[in-house]
Amino acid sequence: MTASHRRSADEPYSSEQIAALDLRAARLPRHVAIIMDGNGRWAQARGFPRIEGHRRGVSTVRSIIECCSRLNMQQLTLYCFSSENWKRPELEQKLLMRLLEQYLVEERAEIARQNLRFSVIGRREPLGEGVNREIDRTYEVASENTGMRLCLAINYGSRSELADAAQAIAREVAAGRLDPDAINESTIEAHLYTAGMPDPDLVIRTAGEMRVSNYLLWQISYAELWVTEKCWPDFDKDELFAALRDFAQRNRRFGGLSN
Numbered sequence: 546m547t548a549s550h551r552r553s554a555d556e557p558y559s560s561e562q563i564a565a566l567d568l569r570a571a572r573l574p575r576h577v578a579i580i581m582d583g584n585g586r587w588a589q590a591r592g593f594p595r596i597e598g599h600r601r602g603v604s605t606v607r608s609i610i611e612c613c614s615r616l617n618m619q620q621l622t623l624y625c626f627s628s629e630n631w632k633r634p635e636l637e638q639k640l641l642m643r644l645l646e647q648y649l650v651e652e653r654a655e656i657a658r659q660n661l662r663f664s665v666i667g668r669r670e671p672l673g674e675g676v677n678r679e680i681d682r683t684y685e686v687a688s689e690n691t692g693m694r695l696c697l698a699i700n701y702g703s704r705s706e707l708a709d710a711a712q713a714i715a716r717e718v719a720a721g722r723l724d725p726d727a728i729n730e731s732t733i734e735a736h737l738y739t740a741g742m743p744d745p746d747l748v749i750r751t752a753g754e755m756r757v758s759n760y761l762l763w764q765i766s767y768a769e770l771w772v773t774e775k776c777w778p779d780f781d782k783d784e785l786f787a788a789l790r791d792f793a794q795r796n797r798r799f800g801g802l803s804n
């Protein structure tokens with residue numbers, strides 16, 4: 546592939562292309578959050594070890610990031626590893642951490658090229674030196690970027706996020722810097738890992754489970770949910786476009802009445 550080909554592939558979709566995909570620019574979500582599930586089932590159905598499903602999942606990650614960025618989304622948040630995933634066999638945990646580290650090393654050039662902003666949400670200490678080093682380096686590389694924010698949820702759990710926020714707020718109260726009567730929804734939002742980020746408009750879950758698995762519980766209060774039977778390694782741009790088309794038809798009321 547020539548350099549000029551690569552650049553044109555990254556250009557934002559034109560309004561004609563968006564219309565040809567039967568999408569409406571004005572009704573695209575600003576922030577999509579994905580629960581990338583079903584890697585293990587995908588592999589097992591083909592007689593591969595589970596880790597092969599995680600490896601194939603990385604290719605899906607690449608194409609979906611590129612697609613969302615070309616659609617000018619503000620943010621894409623990907624659930625990579627939950628705080629409950631430490632319950633898995635040690636070998637799978639280790640291989641997942643290694644894959645994550647390798648992904649960050651390989652993806653840095655792409656993050657730079659696509660001008661992606663970068664964030665990680667979740668408790669970082671248990672991730673180990675290798676993953677943490679690559680997260681720090683990726684933050685550095687992306688520090689001046691101005692495009693779509695790629696947010697990776699790694700060792701993320703919504704309940705521990707809320708517990709961490711409660712601790713931080715309690716410390717401010719104890720130090721006399723915050724009046725308990727002044728605590729409101731904005732105070733809590735400002736102490737979440739996602740402080741300053743827009744709430745997801747659309748949550749996509751692959752592999753068919755009808756649950757949220759401790760993902761962004763506060764932030765998805767009014768998000769639209771979309772579940773596909775496809776496992777994450779089989780998820781592709783067409784499936785994403787189908788979710789976006791469906792999203793465009795939804796009547797979001799936020800507790801009010803429809804217009």
Ligand code: IPE
Nearest residue numbers: 581582583584585586625626
């Ligand atoms: C999602 O795939 C990736 C992670 C949770 C790390 P799974 O590994 O959960 O795949 P299934 O659900 O077992 O098929």
Ligand code: IPE
Nearest residue numbers: 580581582624625626627758
């Ligand atoms: C959710 O998937 C976490 C990630 C996709 C990283 P799980 O496979 O861990 O969810 P459950 O256990 O089926 O609820």
Ligand code: MG
Nearest residue numbers: 582583584585
């Ligand atoms: Mg799963």
